[in-house]
Amino acid sequence: MAVEDHNGLLRLEGGGVFGEKAGHFIVMPMTELFDPPLGSILHGKLQYSDKIMLPKSFIYEVLGRKLEPPWHFEITPLDDLYTGAPSPFLAPSLAHWRRRHPVQALHASNFDFRAPENYIFMPDWMMLSLRLRPRDVVAMRFVRLPEGGLVSFQPHQAAFNKLANVHAVLEQELKYYSCVTQGTTIRFKHNGKEYALDVLETLGPKDVKVDAIKIQDSDIRTDIRPSKEEEKIRRRKPAAGASGTTAKGETTKREGIVKGRKET
Template sequence: MLQTRKHEQKMQAWLQGLNMGGGHMRGNYDQTFVVYGAVFLPNATQTKITEINYGGKILLPTSALDLLLRLNIEYPMLFKLTNMPAQRVTHCGVLEFSAPEGQAILPQWMMQQLGLTDGDTVRVESATVPKATFAKLKPMSLEFLNITNPRAFLEVELRKYACLTKNDLIPTSYAGQTLEFLVVDVKPANSVCIIECDVNLDFDAPEGYVEQPRSVAPSVNVKPPAPPASAFLGAGQATAGTGSTATTTSVFGGAGRRLDGKKKPTSSVSLCSEGTTGASTSDAAAVANDLPAIPPVVVNEDYKAGRVSFIRYDYKRVDVLEKELREREANQKSQPSKLFQGSNRTLRGAR
């Protein structure tokens, strides 16, 4: 009986030291656990392991929940994790209270961030961090450039995280591959809560990205030289120039004549290129010689921005020229021939 009373007195003194009031203890949560990766969780499936590793929340035992409820911890429950020997710190939330007693299940990236291995100890403390207003992330892979809408993608992935701590390297899953982001900066503190808040998100250049140099156009406006006037001469003038490859002789020039005054029959009239069925080259050359010469282009040195002038040359289409040629030939056929006209003559003199 005496030992029982002594034990009860010790329990009352311990409770008074915790300042119990209204059936709830007031104070901060502070415990030390042995840490393990998600693969050591009993009866863990691949889906559960992926959910833990690609998020910022840990698993604690059921006894931790009982103590947190008695301590009247504010929601959402946020914790500060500290590797005491290395003095490395990060912040996180809690996913479930289903870990074995005395153990804490951490994501793999969080253990690497704290420098922990399976079986090490970590200090877990309740923490209060401000709401995030700004976050700057740096992609650690060039695969980030293949994401169509990175902001919408991170809006979904960051829901798996409760806190962001500066210099943390957090992983995300995209199209079956892992994309890591370095937390370059967060405001208004080095650790912020991103639950139910509006965050101004910014991105730094991906790791290994090299910006291509931009080609700068020369500032001096150099006008191209005007084309030669020979490029704008008519077809008839071009063929008559020195650049013509076919040389013709003027000996016995002219066209053939029949004694009955009729013209030599020809095929359909056309101004097509050589090798096609059409009018004779002499007929095509006659029409080509009638084409007006197009004047050369003159550069307007007094041009003013905002006014554009389009020059329209007086020319006819090929089909129109062919029609005119056919009409001209028809008129010539309808007129009587003037060949061998005149009165009869004899050697003896006029009759």
């Protein structure tokens, strides 16, 4: 009821998600029941994308306001907007974690507009990044993100950096993401194997540091760092010596370019 009341007041004031104040929404995870049919570009890929399901009322807002796609939304775990106290919807342990964690918000784009009013559905990696549980409440607002300049990724698995033509794989999988947020961990599935990549840094135009960037319809540079697995192995080894290995190890960062593409 508190969520519905808050959003109702915003609508009366002529604001809401597309105004200065954020709307409040109950979060639920996407499941295989949401998977688009065969033939859709997102078939089997919803969990490996930045797509969220929004209420039907949103489509009337974006069309009525004549907003050009892509449409991006900033999602923030909700603490009390007036006192700063943890939200009554949020488990105390998660509230404590969130105060210490650098990821305070992330950004998403729309999948479709079939969610019940006051609800949104999101992939598992988003819920993990923000430490959300089903039926937690978030604040969400429409944002315009800067076009991307460079994104630095760190794979979790060493196997990712060993893929043949790793930058071609990265370009292929990033087409399911319209934007990326620094500090999050996004997920890919390639040839039946799942990979996790930390977004270490996002640079906008003229390489200015920003919290998030638009990668849809943008030519971005990508920087792939040595994986977390490789770093762990390197820390266990002695420093460079008789073996001739260097402190940097066998894998160094690799740079590439992801060409802008139109979403279909």
